[in-house]
Amino acid sequence: DNKKLEIGKVTEKYSNLYNYGQIVSTNPKQGSNVRQKTSVGLVISKGPDKKPFGDYRGQNYDDVKERLENQGVHVYKKLKYTDDVAKDSITSQSLKPSAAVVMSQTTVTFTVSKGPVHFRLKMFSGMNKSQIESYAKQQNINVVFQYEASDKFKSGEVVRQGPAPNAIVERGSQVIVVLAK
Known part of the structure; x- marks a missing residue:
């Protein structure tokens, strides 16, 4: 049916379902029986709300x-x-x-x-090898273990470390830990 309808009030609204310029709804609704020259209101999509x-x-x-x-x-x-x-x-x-x-x-x-690039190095004295490795992983430093005979320390105890405790070091740097044999 071509009823020669007239365009009535046109409003715009944001819509996630209809692209910019598409008709969202009409008044009267689509499919309604209307007379010729009836004024039809249109709601036009402005596209999604940005x-x-x-x-x-x-x-x-x-x-x-x-x-x-x-x-x-x-x-x-x-x-x-x-x-x-x-x-x-x-x-x-x-x-x-x-x-x-x-x-x-x-x-x-x-x-x-990930936190600071530089940090204060912990004292390893009193820690065992696995505790030092865990700390090294957490702080992203590379630990090189060296071993030497010692009368003062039991096997596996920290003899010394370099850099020294409390030194400011950079993540990714190398730390040497000397353990007693």
């Missing part, structure tokens, strides 16, 4: 990840040592804070602090 992504730098990664994933965002992370940002805090993000995005269609990568 919002500024936001600035998450300095915030805890796990908290932000949970919040954003609940909004449908795909979240990824890269780790980096930083001396000026707390461990597990976001140092940078792949999207500009002002980027207009549809959250449910967005992917972001955060760079997250």
Whole structure:
């Protein structure tokens, strides 16, 4: 039927279901019986509602990840040592804070602090080899064990270490630990 309808009031609204410019709804509704020259109101899609992504730098990664994933965002992370940002805090993000995005269609990568590059080395005296290895893994340092005979120390006890306890060292650096035979 060609009833020669007239376009009435046209309004726009955001829609995740309809692309920009598509008709979301009509008034009267589609399929209604109408007379010729009836005025039909149209609601036209403005497309999905875009919002500024936001600035998450300095915030805890796990908290932000949970919040954003609940909004449908795909979240990824890269780790980096930083001396000026707390461990597990976001140092940078792949999207500009002002980027207009549809959250449910967005992917972001955060760079997250692994903690400081430099740290104060622990005293290994009183620790056994496996405790030292565990500490080394946690702090990302390479420990080289050397052995020497000693009358003062029992087998497996720490004789000395280099650098000395409380020295400021960089992650990834080498530490020598001498154990008694």
